[in-house]
Amino acid sequence: MLVAPSILSADFGNLARDVEAICEGGCDLVHVDVMDGHFVPNLTIGPVVVEAVAKAASKPLDIHLMVENNSFFVDLFAPLKPGYISFHIEEEKHPHRLIQKIRSLGIKPAITLNPHTPPEAIEFLLEDVDMVLLMSVNPGFGGQKFISSVIKKVKHLKKLINERNPKCLIEVDGGVTDENVKLLEEAGVDIVVAGSFVYKHPNGISHAIAALK
Numbered sequence: 001m002l003v004a005p006s007i008l009s010a011d012f013g014n015l016a017r018d019v020e021a022i023c024e025g026g027c028d029l030v031h032v033d034v035m036d037g038h039f040v041p042n043l044t045i046g047p048v049v050v051e052a053v054a055k056a057a058s059k060p061l062d063i064h065l066m067v068e069n070n071s072f073f074v075d076l077f078a079p080l081k082p083g084y085i086s087f088h089i090e091e092e093k094h095p096h097r098l099i100q101k102i103r104s105l106g107i108k109p110a111i112t113l114n115p116h117t118p119p120e121a122i123e124f125l126l127e128d129v130d131m132v133l134l135m136s137v138n139p140g141f142g143g144q145k146f147i148s149s150v151i152k153k154v155k156h157l158k159k160l161i162n163e164r165n166p167k168c169l170i171e172v173d174g175g176v177t178d179e180n181v182k183l184l185e186e187a188g189v190d191i192v193v194a195g196s197f198v199y200k201h202p203n204g205i206s207h208a209i210a211a212l213k
Helices: 012-024 047-056 070-080 095-104 119-128 150-164 181-187 205-212
Strands: 002-005 030-035 061-066 084-088 108-113 131-135 169-173 191-194
Touching: 002 030, 002 205, 012 030, 012 047, 012 205, 030 047, 047 061, 047 070, 061 070, 061 108, 061 191, 070 084, 070 095, 084 095, 084 131, 095 108, 095 119, 108 119, 119 131, 119 150, 131 150, 150 169, 150 181, 191 205
Parallel strands: 002 191, 030 061, 061 084, 084 108, 108 131, 131 169, 169 191
Antiparallel strands: none
């Protein structure tokens, strides 16, 4: 299991320290939640802050766009050369075009589904993406409770991926802890995103990441 801690739960007054801590603690990716206050009811960070994150990180960035006007935000963050950029299918009118754009910039394209969105919505895009991110909470805020029906959704998506693009990874974001990570792994998840569990674990960041792995 790969682990991508979300910096949404970091101390933004000591952001470089907290980014370095997850990288040194054994994470595989640094998950960066970008929210615009329109697609979701929260506003987080822009390119100046993400550039600081990129400088502090020794692991690839996993940028999760929760925005309107995805193409505009892809242009903002592409110069930072993240490992992945994911966008929400619910917002994008021309997903295939955007996927091609992200890949042309040397970044792995990923597509995100809200909890209510069925995997069939992206069935004919699976051959073109490197990862699918399933939200296991409603996007917009950290610290929410895991939506258990996502386990069934993962299994359904895994069947579609095996048929169309077995190399495509599955990532799950929201309410992930050491109590549900085994179920996620058994269902077919490759990467878990965890914010509160990692940054607020009583035994520290490295212990939390190790517990998820």
